[in-house]
Amino acid sequence: MTQAGRLRRVLAAAAIVVSACSRSEPAKPAAPQSSPPDSSTGIVKGRVPLPTPGATIVVVLEPKDERSFPPQSDTPVMDQVGLTFGPPLLFVRTGQPVEFRNSDATLHNVHVSNEDTREGAFNVAIPTDGSYTYTFARDGFYHVGCDIHPAMSAEIVSTTSPYATVADSEGTFELPDVEPGAYSLTIYASGTKTRRDVEVRRGTMTIATSP
Numbered sequence: 001m002t003q004a005g006r007l008r009r010v011l012a013a014a015a016i017v018v019s020a021c022s023r024s025e026p027a028k029p030a031a032p033q034s035s036p037p038d039s040s041t042g043i044v045k046g047r048v049p050l051p052t053p054g055a056t057i058v059v060v061l062e063p064k065d066e067r068s069f070p071p072q073s074d075t076p077v078m079d080q081v082g083l084t085f086g087p088p089l090l091f092v093r094t095g096q097p098v099e100f101r102n103s104d105a106t107l108h109n110v111h112v113s114n115e116d117t118r119e120g121a122f123n124v125a126i127p128t129d130g131s132y133t134y135t136f137a138r139d140g141f142y143h144v145g146c147d148i149h150p151a152m153s154a155e156i157v158s159t160t161s162p163y164a165t166v167a168d169s170e171g172t173f174e175l176p177d178v179e180p181g182a183y184s185l186t187i188y189a190s191g192t193k194t195r196r197d198v199e200v201r202r203g204t205m206t207i208a209t210s211p
């Protein structure tokens with residue numbers, strides 16, 4: 001191994017030790033690693049162990065204090081194309097409109113119910129090229145189905161907070177542009193819910209998560 005190669009290896013090992021230590025201590029102001037899109041906000045990253053391969057893990061960051069967020073600039077859309085709902089998982093904001101479309105040459109309906117309470121949100125038929133706009137009144141996970149084609153299904157996650165995302169196939173997630181402050185981070189994985197407090201600061205922070 002070359003001198004430079006050895007040095008790189010030592011530095012990499014040191015970086016691992018530093019990051020391991022910083023998890024158990026109060027976070028120190030981190031050296032800027034990369035420039036966030038807006039330097040007054042934070043980027044919250046983390047990795048969640050996948051309970052099963054391909055499991056859907058939803059991560060939601062909610063402020064501890066009462067805060068109002070600007071409305072969405074674009075209306076989220078759930079379409080029906082080729083006897084399939086798309087996207088299979090849609091994030092929407094509670095209290096803001098969502099558009100449901102039918103781009104198929106066949107009649108569909110959209111039947112939405114709360115996954116926890118089983119309470120129906122709405123059930124409407126949507127003809128070809130038609131659309132229906134609905135505003136979710138409560139945060140939650142919603143199941144989307146079409147009674148005419150029982151194989152069609154999708155999920156909607158409605159949150160008041162704009163900071164919600166889904167982890168990738170490795171369990172990695174990233175929430176950009178987070179206003180600094182005290183938050184509660186909730187991880188939904190295969191029917192389980194874990195919650196922890198997070199103090200978001202400017203720059204990039206990595207959350208250590210346990211199974």
Ligand SMILES: [Cu+2]
Nearest residue numbers: 108146148149
């Ligand atoms: Cu259908």
